[in-house]
Amino acid sequence: xxxxxxxxxxxxxxxxxxxxxxxxxxxxxxxxxxxxxxxxxxxxxxxxxxxxxxxxxxxxxxxxxxxxxxxxxxxxxxxxxxxxxxxxxxxxxxxxxxxxxxxxxxxxxxxxxxxxxxxxxxxxxxxxxxxxxxxxxxxxxxxxxxxxxxxxxxxxxxxxxxxxxxxxxxxxxxxxxxxxxxxxxxxxxxxxxxxxxxxxxxxxxxxxxxxxxxx
Amino acid sequence: xxxxxxxxxxxxxxxxxxxxxxxxxxxxxxxxxxxxxxxxxxxxxxxxxxxxxxxxxxxxxxxxxxxxxxxxxxxxxxxxxxxxxxxxxxxxxxxxxxxxxxxxxxxxxxxxxxxxxxxxxxxxxxxxxxxxxxxxxxxxxxxxxxxxxxxxxxxxxxxxxxxxxxxxxxxxxxxxxxxxxxxxxxxxxxxxxxxxxxxxxxxxxxxxxxxxxxxxxxxxxxxxxxxxxxxxxxxxxxxxxxxxxxxxxxxxxxxxxxxxxxxxxxxxxxxxxxxxxxxxxxxxxxxxxxxxxxxxxxxxxxxxxxxxxxxxxxxxxxxxxxxxxxxxxxxxxxxxxxxxxxxxxxxxxxxxxxxxxxxxxxxxxxxxxxxxxxxxxxxxxxxxxxxxxxxxxx
Numbered sequence: 359x360x361x362x363x364x365x366x367x368x369x370x371x372x373x374x375x376x377x378x379x380x381x382x383x384x385x386x387x388x389x390x391x392x393x394x395x396x397x398x399x400x401x402x403x404x405x406x407x408x409x410x411x412x413x414x415x416x417x418x419x420x421x422x423x424x425x426x427x428x429x430x431x432x433x434x435x436x437x438x439x440x441x442x443x444x445x446x447x448x449x450x451x452x453x454x455x456x457x458x459x460x461x462x463x464x465x466x467x468x469x470x471x472x473x474x475x476x477x478x479x480x481x482x483x484x485x486x487x488x489x490x491x492x493x494x495x496x497x498x499x500x501x502x503x504x505x506x507x508x509x510x511x512x513x514x515x516x517x518x519x520x521x522x523x524x525x526x527x528x529x530x531x532x533x534x535x536x537x538x539x540x541x542x543x544x545x546x547x548x549x550x551x552x553x554x555x556x557x558x559x560x561x562x563x564x565x566x567x568x569x570x571x572x573x
Numbered sequence: 574x575x576x577x578x579x580x581x582x583x584x585x586x587x588x589x590x591x592x593x594x595x596x597x598x599x600x601x602x603x604x605x606x607x608x609x610x611x612x613x614x615x616x617x618x619x620x621x622x623x624x625x626x627x628x629x630x631x632x633x634x635x636x637x638x639x640x641x642x643x644x645x646x647x648x649x650x651x652x653x654x655x656x657x658x659x660x661x662x663x664x665x666x667x668x669x670x671x672x673x674x675x676x677x678x679x680x681x682x683x684x685x686x687x688x689x690x691x692x693x694x695x696x697x698x699x700x701x702x703x704x705x706x707x708x709x710x711x712x713x714x715x716x717x718x719x720x721x722x723x724x725x726x727x728x729x730x731x732x733x734x735x736x737x738x739x740x741x742x743x744x745x746x747x748x749x750x751x752x753x754x755x756x757x758x759x760x761x762x763x764x765x766x767x768x769x770x771x772x773x774x775x776x777x778x779x780x781x782x783x784x785x786x787x788x789x790x791x792x793x794x795x796x797x798x799x800x801x802x803x804x805x806x807x808x809x810x811x812x813x814x815x816x817x818x819x820x821x822x823x824x825x826x827x828x829x830x831x832x833x834x835x836x837x838x839x840x841x842x843x844x845x846x847x848x849x850x851x852x853x854x855x856x857x858x859x860x861x862x863x864x865x866x867x868x869x870x871x872x873x874x875x876x877x878x879x880x881x882x883x884x885x886x887x888x889x890x891x892x893x894x895x896x897x898x899x900x901x902x903x904x905x906x907x908x909x910x911x912x913x914x915x916x917x918x919x920x921x922x923x924x925x926x927x928x929x930x931x932x933x934x935x936x937x938x939x940x941x942x943x944x945x946x947x948x949x950x951x952x953x954x955x956x957x958x959x960x961x962x963x964x965x966x967x
Contacts, residue, residue, distance in 0.1 A: 442806025444783030447763040471851070473829075506936060509891045509916045510962055511744055511788050512845065512853075512877040514757075514764070515801060515808045515829035518785040522807060540803060541763055542785040546741045547718065553936045 442526065442535055450497055450539045454569035461486055461566035466524055468562040471508065473519040475527055483524060486566055487531040498538045499567035500524050504545045505558035517542035524564045614946035616642040617699065620649035620668075628657035628688040634728060635692030635706040638926060640947045653695060661687035665698055674698040685730060705921045709966040710928055711735075711745040711754055712940060716958030722756055724771065727921070727928070727965070729940065729953035735771060744832075747966045748791040748815075754964075755779065755789035755798055766800055768815070779817035784808075790833045790842070791815065797860060799823075799833035799842045810844050812860045823858050824865060832878045835860075836904070837885045843868065845877040845890075855879050855890060855902075869906035873898070876909075878917050883967055884924035891916040899929050899943070913943055913950060922967035928953075930961045 464482040466475065475483065490496060502521030504513040521540035529535050550557040619641045624632055632653075633643050646652060651674070655663035661684065664676040675698050679687040686707065693704030705727060714723040714732075719739045725732035736742060741759040748755070752771040757764050766780040766789045780786040784803030791798050799812045805822070808829040813820040824830050828847040835842055841857040846865075848854065853875045855868040870876055873892040880889045885904060892900045892909070897916040902909040915929040931941045931952070940953040940960045953960070 444804050444806065446783045447761075447781065450783070451762070508893065509832075509877045509897065511832045511917075512893075514743060514785065514787050515831035518787070518803050518808045519829040522784070522803060526806070535806075539783045540785065542787070542803075543741070543759075543764075544743070546715075546720070546743070 442522075442529065444539050445536050447539055450499070450537075451569060453572050454497055455572055456499065457568040457570060458565075460568040461489075464566055466520075466564040467559065468520055468564070470505070470558070470562065471516070473516065473523045475523055480527075483527050484531065487528050487533055489568075490528070490533050490537065495571050496537075497569040498528075498533075499569060500538060500540045501547075501565045501567065502540060502542045503547060503549070503561055503563050503565070505561040506545045506548070506553070507558060508545070510544055514542050514544035517544050520562075520564050609946050614640065616640055616947045616949060617651070618642055618644040618649050619651045619653060619695070620644055620646040622646070622652070622654045623656045623662075625657060628661055628684055631685055631688035631706075631728075632692055634951060635689060635704070636695065637949055638728075638942050638944055638951050639692070639696045639700075639704060639706075640925075640944045640949065641695075642949075651695075651699060653691075655691070657684065657688070661691050663691045663694065665695055685726075689726075702923055702925075705923050705926055708922060710919075710940075711747060711964045711966070712960050713742055713745065713962040714957040714960050722754065722769070723957055723960070724754075727942070728951075729955055732957055734957075735769065744788050744962055744964075746790050746964050748795040749793050749967055751795060753791075753795075755791055757787050757789065766798075766817075768798075777816065779813070780811075780820075788832050790835060792835050792860070793837055793839045799835065799844075799860070801830055801833065801844075810842065810858065812842065821862065823860070823862055834880050836881050837883050841881075843879045843881055843888060845879060853877060855888065867906075868902070868904075870902050870909045871907065873900050873909045873911065876900070880919050880927075882920045882924040883922055886924065887920075889918040889920060889927060891918065897932065899927070901945070912945060912948065915941065915943075917962055918943075919963050919965045920967070921965050928963040928965055930963065 464486050466479045466482055469476065490498060500521040502517035504517045508516060518540060521542060525538050525540055528538060548561045549563065550560045617640060619636060621629065621632055621643055636643065649668050652666045652668050653663055661679045665674040667674060675694060677694060679690045689706035692706045696702065696704035708727045709724055710727050711722060711724045713720050720742050721734045721736045722742050722745050723732050724735050738758060738760045743757040745754045745756040754769045754771065755766060758767055763781060764785045764787055765778055766786045767776045768779050769776045779789065779798060780800055780802060782802055782804035786800065786802055788801045789798050796815050797812055798815055799810065801808050802811045807827050809822055809826065810824040810830045810833055811820055811822050828849065831845045833842050833844040840859065842860055843855060843857045846854055846856050855870060855876045856865045857868060858865045868888065875893040876890045878891040881904060887901045888904050889899060889901045892898045896914055898911045899913050899915045899918045900909045900911050915931045918927045918929040920927050925945055927943050927945065928940055929943065930938050932938050938959050938961050939955050940963050942951045942953065
């Protein structure tokens with residue numbers, strides 16, 4: 359049976375976008391395929407000569423009114439909806455090495471079926487924020503997790519909501535949204551295996567992965 | 574292998590169009606609505622004679638799932654006699670007026686397939702509706718903290734892993750009438766939505782935006798896909814063309830939306846939402862945008878994972894109270910009824926049978942089938958680890 363091959367597809371997709379964007383003045387000295395951004399993400403320094411797709415006319419408050427090129431199936435698209443918009447995963451991890459242990463002690467715990475940041479957990483988020491402020495070259499991945507008491511796709515959405523609540527807290531703390539992206543693992547990656555409150559309370563969590571630039 | 578898939582595809586099409594035919598033609602409901610909901614329909618007594626081994630097992634399983642019960646000849650309303658030496662033969666007689674409903678022999682395929690075909694013939698001859706014994710299911714099979722997408726016969730046999738990523742997958746969903754699945758995979762370090770053609774094994778990334786890309790649901794005509802994306806900073810409902818282009822945002826709330834599904838006419842996307850106070854609800858919105866309309870549900874709380882029946886009449890969903898319960902509510906809203914304990918229901922093409930996830934002792938999950946009007950239930954034998962998130966091809 360043929361194996362599914364993603365990477366070539368992605369590369370072809372990116373190449374198609376690159377060739378079909380109609381950019382008249384390709385930036386000099388850019389060797390990577392640039393990310394497709396229609397306008398700078400708030401809080402980021404505008405990089406030299408971002409490739410611009412056809413205008414997407416952001417309409418605040420109505421969500422993403424995207425009219426992507428036909429060849430954009432496999433490609434990340436800009437988000438223009440709000441200041442909380444997330445950078446694409448590929449943009450975030452480009453040239454970065456993940457450190458899953460660095461913020462181990464800052465794992466944020468949640469109450470059952472809740473994505474509210476408890477006062478007791480706030481100092482951990484501030485500590486992460488301070489570190490990011492001190493090291494502007496770093497970025498952050500925030501992983502949301504749930505206990506097993508919830509339906510799977512509900513939990514996947516709840517885990518995302520938890521990760522986003524942490525991200526919002528960091529944005530308000532002064533960290534650029536362009537440096538942080540979220541992932542939800544739902545109940546698929548429990549920290550502790552078990553079917554009791556002791557296990558559940560350790561599984562309802564948000565974890566931080568520090569992204570460091572490759573040297 | 575190819576030809577088997579091909580014939581399955583034809584069969585699937587057949588089932589699909591038959592189901593549509595019934596949905597549009599239905600002149601009289603087979604069951605009183607109350608009987609349907611309460612599970613008060615009596616199983617139809619049938620006797621089997623002349624069968625043995627696997628064929629007998631398959632016939633009994635299929636007929637019980639279809640709302641029959643096997644009894645001795647004297648108690649039977651229908652008598653099925655035949656053999657399974659070389660071909661599978663069957664003659665169905667109405668035991669009350671002694672008329673013969675059919676006499677047929679089945680060749681080709683495996684013995685299981687022949688037995689399934691005979692069971693479907695019995696169901697069609699007695700109820701007037703096509704059987705579901707040769708349909709397929711897809712589900713998530715988890716072992717050692719990794720999961721793969723699995724496709725199997727509706728009874729769990731002939732299971733094939735269609736992924737081998739050793740990553741995490743979630744929420745497979747069939748494109749109606751086609752051998753194509755949409756699902757979420759974490760293979761590339763992020764929850765991304767892919768489409769997967771089971772005949773060519775071609776996979777395409779449909780959504781890989783910043784944040785989580787989850788819960789894909791192809792539209793009845795296969796031209797669009799609804800999904801939950803958090804690219805704009807909160808998990809919201811989106812819809813796109815089948816290839817992911819033409820993305821449109823349908824909800825914009827701070828709370829999390831989850832588990833979209835489509836009405837069979839394609840006019841609505843139903844999903845689970847949450848109020849700012851944390852109360853969960855079901856709602857629907859047009860795929861073209863517009864106001865979100867709540868689906869009123871009385872008697873149960875915390876709905877999630879809706880699935881709209883192919884005949885358009887019902888929405889099945891999971892209610893989380895103390896435990897998880899499978900419930901149904903008329904698609905226009907109203908009184909909800911608990912059918913059984915379990916979660917994540919998916920309707921069969923006959924709008925009568927459903928497959929769902931059951932939690933066993935110690936929380937281990939497996940798949941079960943439920944015949945809604947008789948409430949007869951059958952567990953699916955499994956040897957693929959923890960099986961969840963079933964999706965019935967239709």
